[in-house]
Amino acid sequence: FLQAHYLVEDDIMDGSVMRRGKPCWYRFPGVTTQCAINDGIILKSWTQIMAWHYFADRPFLKDLLCLFQKVDYATAIGQMYDVTSMCDSNKLDPEVAQPMTTDFAEFTPAIYKRIVKYKTTFYTYLLPLVMGLLVSESAASVEMNLVERVAHLIGEYFQVQDDVMDCFTPPEQLGKVGTDIEDAKCSWLAVTFLGKANAAQVAEFKANYGEKDPAKVAVVKRLYSEANLQAD
Structure with missing residues (x-):
């Protein structure tokens, strides 16, 4: 999740076109740059959520x-x-x-x-x-x-x-x-x-x-x- 967060945000910062053979997430039809930025934040949040879910004790x-x-x-x-x-x-x-x-x-x-x-x-x-x-x-x-x-x-x-x-x-x-x-x-x-x-x-x-x-x-x-x- 953390790496995905960085890649989504990095593609936006660099104005990249493709990532791993597909359009960058912010370039997908219907996603928009605004939503892609927020999606990246959600991905980062998941790192702590998953850590608490699996390793709370x-x-x-x-x-x-x-x-x-x-x-x-x-x-x-x-x-x-x-x-x-x-x-x-x-x-x-x-x-x-x-x-x-x-x-x-x-x-x-x-x-x-x-x-x-x-x-x-x-x-x-x-x-x-x-x-x-x-x-x-x-x-x-x-x-x-x-x-x-x-x-x-x-x-x-x-x-x-x-x-x-x-x-x-x-x-x-x-x-x-x-x-x-x-x-x-x-x-x-x-x-x-x-x-x-x-x-x-x-x-x-x-x-x-x-x-x-x-x-x-x-x-x-x-x-x-x-x-x-x-x-x-």
Whole structure:
């Protein structure tokens, strides 16, 4: 339920078209964006309802509910990092529309890892691992810091793969239309390219990144291919 909540809301935030080979929930006829937002909230509420239903008399219930809250908070922070990654953080102002960055100075490995840690790894990997330990009453027998470290490393590996597939995998295979380039996302491809490109390539990237024009998207993909990023 928690993952479904995040996916429903994420598709709305990103303006996505497809999810797993079907239209995103908010794009279904008769659903509407308003109802989809509320449906996402209902899905999140079900996590605690189900925990109380199945584990009301179990000693780990409090820890489980705290885990849900921790993961929910971390993922919300990650979404904020993700949807503002194409803006300069020192210029964020709630009363002023944010222009896209012009220097891409914040497209760095450290900032990318921060986005991935909070946006992806908490709910995709840390939650199921720790939940399994709690429900099996095995949490006391493991080093939780190590579990968290492993979850974050796996999550980062997963997100790098996801970023590459978003760019290069055909929609019919990917199950969705990749839009990281159009949305000017701080993706692994963008960060890695900027770290190895020469001045002319960087200039061409900046002139075309974050644009909806298919021709400009194609330019960015060509730059990625010429940099042989898929081999990295």
